[in-house]
Amino acid sequence: MGINYIVPEYRVVRDPDRCIGCRVCERQCANEVHSFVPQTGKMAADDAKCVNCHRCVSLCPTGALRIVKNEDTFKINANWSNKLMQEIYRQADSGGVLLSSMGNPEPYPIYFDKILLNASQVTNPSIDPLREPMETRTFLGAKTKKIQRDKDGKIIPNASPYLELKTPIMFSAMSYGSISYNAHESLARAATELGIYYNTGEGGLHDDFYQYGANTIVQVASGRFGVHADYLDTAAAIEIKMGQGAKPGIGGHLPGTKIVGDISRTRMIPEGSDAISPAPHHDIYSIEDLRQLVFSLKEATNYQKPVIVKIAAVHNVAAIASGIARSGADIIAIDGYRGGTGAAPTRIRDNVGIPIELALAAVDQRLRDEGIRDNVSIVVGGSCRCSTDVFKAIALGADACYIGTAALLALGCHLCRSCHAGKCNWGIATQRPDLVKRLNPDIGYKRLVNLVEAWTHEIKEMMGGMGINSIESLRGNRLMLRGVGLNEKELEILGIKHAGE
Amino acid sequence: MKRVYVNEKWCLGCHLCEYNCAFAQTGEPDMARALKDKTIHPNIRVEDGDDVHFAVNCRHCDEALCVKSCITGALSKTADGVVTIDQDKCVHCFTCVLTCPYGCILPTEDGAVTKCELCLKTTKGKPACVAGCPNNAIVFEER
Structure with missing residues (x-):
């Protein structure tokens, strides 16, 4: 191709008065944006290579760098945006499917931002969480239906297997392969210290991380990578992945070039072979089939571990969840359309699925209506961005939330959405050893612990404000929520009143 | 005694320590003003190999x-x-x-x-190379 149709999205701006030519930016950029020009003794930048990950900005010791939106533009057109035009040029160049990473960035409504919380005034006292105990402990699994006693009147312990969380937040599934060894170690150590769980994703469990098994959820997905007896036995729970919010209906593909060394061994596939996760599980075409896999896994682990079924939030999610709640699964995980990914076709990511807030409200209501809500716990993910998102999700009926993107942000991710390029400058979504070492798990795990502890403080603060001292009293408590700027239908689905009502 | 040690496993070879050291020696409040157009004489230096980097000081x-x-x-x-x-x-x-x-x-x-005098004479209080290391590769500890 002789003509370059693509205009750089961002520009690197360097303050010549502040740049001391230390070349840290040059050494830290895996995209080779920065270079030193010996003739002038100055630094130069190639804007076209910049993905705006901010690694150079963060490490520049004199604050000499800024990345700005490139003001260069095609003729403004409300119908044909610059972005669409560039995508056409790109596809005309390559003939390929557009790829993207991380969650849907398009301006769809964010229902969490249109829901407000209640607080106590005058007639019901609020509680100060710094002075009085606040319970955020959460149990996930089927609820005991009936208390049974033996002939001496002692309670027979017949509880289903469950997960106990100190706070209703878990790290969502991210495979070893899609993220680095050091990112996995950070998640595993943080989950252990926090008394919560992290999730292996479909990449198997590295030998070094079996020690964190008590805080590990292992995933069984359509490719069955890395699944074997020890893998199941080590875990606290097993998750069957049916779908992912970022790409419902689509499988996964980790290119053979990334299947090297430990990743090949952990996934149990030969080096250099593509790791293809089929779109469906080839043995699951019905709820009855799903039930067979649920019970196969339970049988394999002696009915000691809860089984999670993870689905993407799609149009008829409530009916699907109803089926899952009858399949023997202990926990349903629902992933909204804003959920992240290491790579997905752009068109799928940006257009398939539904918002998690609506999916959650619909599923919770459906299971209540059918009297099977206690069969399962509900975990939601797909852009829980802050403690209030978690709080609102719990009030809408969730038992706990999965955080993925927020956790990666804590590790340094700047949402440049270039994971699929494999050159993550922050050492997260890469397998290049020189980049992986940039994420020191000693720092990373502490930042994750800080994040979740901070959110937990905020959750307690909001609970206290409402006069609630246990997360159990918030769960499904939609009276604590009011909508703003929502229409009748949206309020009906969310099951909340409008502000002022 | 507490010394400055380098964990080469985490050293990225970014050379920031050299600049933080040189900056600490100047006593200036602003690094750009202190080091702009100057040749630096850091007391810690990063040795670079192909895949290995480590900082060396006294x-x-x-x-x-x-x-x-x-x-x-x-x-x-x-x-x-x-x-x-x-x-x-x-x-x-x-x-x-x-x-x-x-x-x-x-x-x-x-x-x-x-x-290197462990920043005893600079205004930083503790070794500037340690404080400024982005990956905890340089530590100041008793071993």
């Missing part, structure tokens, strides 16, 4: 060859074990430069040698 040896070799007593050991330099006493004979097995003493432009 080991503050128990049996310090540089102190033994110093002909004017410019180099001495404090009660805490830190090897310090009195640049006014240095006569630029560079015997210490030759004897240091780690290459951690270097001449400056005005002749006197310079070496």
Whole structure:
């Protein structure tokens, strides 16, 4: 191709008065944006290579760098945006499917931002969480239906297997392969210290991380990578992945070039072979089939571990969840359309699925209506961005939330959405050893612990404000929520009143 | 005693420590003003291989060859074990430069040698290389 149709999205701006030519930016950029020009003794930048990950900005010791939106533009057109035009040029160049990473960035409504919380005034006292105990402990699994006693009147312990969380937040599934060894170690150590769980994703469990098994959820997905007896036995729970919010209906593909060394061994596939996760599980075409896999896994682990079924939030999610709640699964995980990914076709990511807030409200209501809500716990993910998102999700009926993107942000991710390029400058979504070492798990795990502890403080603060001292009293408590700027239908689905009502 | 150590597993070879060291020596409040268009003389230097990087600075040896070799007593050991330099006493004979097995003493432009004194004389309070390391590769600890 002789003509370059693509205009750089961002520009690197360097303050010549502040740049001391230390070349840290040059050494830290895996995209080779920065270079030193010996003739002038100055630094130069190639804007076209910049993905705006901010690694150079963060490490520049004199604050000499800024990345700005490139003001260069095609003729403004409300119908044909610059972005669409560039995508056409790109596809005309390559003939390929557009790829993207991380969650849907398009301006769809964010229902969490249109829901407000209640607080106590005058007639019901609020509680100060710094002075009085606040319970955020959460149990996930089927609820005991009936208390049974033996002939001496002692309670027979017949509880289903469950997960106990100190706070209703878990790290969502991210495979070893899609993220680095050091990112996995950070998640595993943080989950252990926090008394919560992290999730292996479909990449198997590295030998070094079996020690964190008590805080590990292992995933069984359509490719069955890395699944074997020890893998199941080590875990606290097993998750069957049916779908992912970022790409419902689509499988996964980790290119053979990334299947090297430990990743090949952990996934149990030969080096250099593509790791293809089929779109469906080839043995699951019905709820009855799903039930067979649920019970196969339970049988394999002696009915000691809860089984999670993870689905993407799609149009008829409530009916699907109803089926899952009858399949023997202990926990349903629902992933909204804003959920992240290491790579997905752009068109799928940006257009398939539904918002998690609506999916959650619909599923919770459906299971209540059918009297099977206690069969399962509900975990939601797909852009829980802050403690209030978690709080609102719990009030809408969730038992706990999965955080993925927020956790990666804590590790340094700047949402440049270039994971699929494999050159993550922050050492997260890469397998290049020189980049992986940039994420020191000693720092990373502490930042994750800080994040979740901070959110937990905020959750307690909001609970206290409402006069609630246990997360159990918030769960499904939609009276604590009011909508703003929502229409009748949206309020009906969310099951909340409008502000002022 | 507490010394500056480098965990080469985490050293990225970004060379920020060299600039933080040079900046700490100037006592200036702003790095851009302090180091703009200057050649730096850091007391910590990053050795770069293809896949391995590590920063090297004074080991503050128990049996310090540089102190033994110093002909004017410019180099001495404090009660805490830190090897310090009195640049006014240095006569630029560079015997210490030759004897240091780690290459951690270097001449400056005005002749006197310079070496890491664990930021005892800078305004930073604790070693600037440690404080500024983005990956905890450089640590200041007892071993």
